[in-house]
Amino acid sequence: MKLAPNSIAIQNIPMLTFNGVETSIARFDLLHPIVSGNKWFKLKYYIEEAIKYQKNCIASFGGTYSNHIVALAFVCKENGLRSVGIIRGDCTTALSPTLAQAKEFGMELIFTSRTKYNEKESIKNEFNNPNWYWVNEGGYGIIGAKGATEMLTYTSKDNSAIICAVGTGTMMAGLINQSRPYQTVTGISVLKNNFSIANEITNLLSDSAKNKPFNMLHEYHFGGYAKTNKQLLDFMNHLWEKEKIPTDIVYTGKMVFAVDQLIQNNYFKKGTKLTIIHSGGLQGNCSLPKGSLLF
Numbered sequence: 001m002k003l004a005p006n007s008i009a010i011q012n013i014p015m016l017t018f019n020g021v022e023t024s025i026a027r028f029d030l031l032h033p034i035v036s037g038n039k040w041f042k043l044k045y046y047i048e049e050a051i052k053y054q055k056n057c058i059a060s061f062g063g064t065y066s067n068h069i070v071a072l073a074f075v076c077k078e079n080g081l082r083s084v085g086i087i088r089g090d091c092t093t094a095l096s097p098t099l100a101q102a103k104e105f106g107m108e109l110i111f112t113s114r115t116k117y118n119e120k121e122s123i124k125n126e127f128n129n130p131n132w133y134w135v136n137e138g139g140y141g142i143i144g145a146k147g148a149t150e151m152l153t154y155t156s157k158d159n160s161a162i163i164c165a166v167g168t169g170t171m172m173a174g175l176i177n178q179s180r181p182y183q184t185v186t187g188i189s190v191l192k193n194n195f196s197i198a199n200e201i202t203n204l205l206s207d208s209a210k211n212k213p214f215n216m217l218h219e220y221h222f223g224g225y226a227k228t229n230k231q232l233l234d235f236m237n238h239l240w241e242k243e244k245i246p247t248d249i250v251y252t253g254k255m256v257f258a259v260d261q262l263i264q265n266n267y268f269k270k271g272t273k274l275t276i277i278h279s280g281g282l283q284g285n286c287s288l289p290k291g292s293l294l295f
């Protein structure tokens with residue numbers, strides 16, 4: 001894939017180092033300004049496969065503030081491919097900053113009613129273009145997980161606990177695939193009551209990781225996908241003031257909030273060295289009124 005990543009940083013977090021837990025964060029948000037965090041890894045092998053099969057266009061699905069959509073638009077441009085985004089909802093008002101950017105990178109945006117959006121197979125059949133390569137919403141799939149498998153090589157081997165935000169679970173599957181026997185991966189589900197997610201992750205695990213235990217926590221969605229409240233925004237601002245770590249309301253803000261609560265509740269054994277995966281993408285914050293966040 002053409003698109004070189006920047007280097008990332010491993011940053012200690014004094015604010016989240018207490019109760020016998022030593023916490024650091026792997027700043028994958030620094031990997032690339034647009035193809036941020038896990039998206040670079042998740043898209044990598046889809047792009048390679050599309051090129052291998054001599055497709056000239058990649059099509060995928062996403063919402064108004066989708067990190068996946070804008071990342072895909074950029075990565076396609078860099079690799080000489082067309083891109084099409086099937087967008088949930090009607091285009092009634094001006095484009096969101098996220099979609100405006102995707103369009104600027106050459107993506108063709110096709111707005112679809114919410115009901116129709118859920119019928120993904122019928123949308124694919126409708127377009128039925130042999131030159132298009134389809135990527136699932138959020139990059140879900142084994143090929144996405146294969147790319148995400150490489151993320152753990154950037155983190156410290158000494159750390160016994162790894163925690164990440166979970167949307168489709170593709171990144172988490174990649175992390176579990178690569179984790180060592182003494183490491184446990186915990187996921188914070190950002191969707192409400194999405195109890196099928198553990199199975200969806202297991203379906204992406206490699207044979208050697210199929211029986212590896214992992215933890216999925218469902219208590220930190222703040223009311224549902226992209227829902228937010230003052231408590232979350234206050235926490236994200238506090239994290240920024242103390243540690244200069246920017247997070248987003250959809251994924252990483254909720255996940256780091258969860259880490260703070262979990263350490264307070266002695267969820268992690270004393271002596272645990274914890275790696276937080278900062279999976280990037282701050283697009284969700286564009287949905288907030290101006291001035292809500294300090295960064």
Ligand SMILES: *Cc1c(COP(=O)(O)O)cnc(C)c1O
Binds near residue numbers: 068170171281
């Ligand atoms: C897309 C995204 C996720 C979710 O990744 P999945 O592999 O779908 O679980 C998490 N964090 C950020 C910042 C993202 O953009």
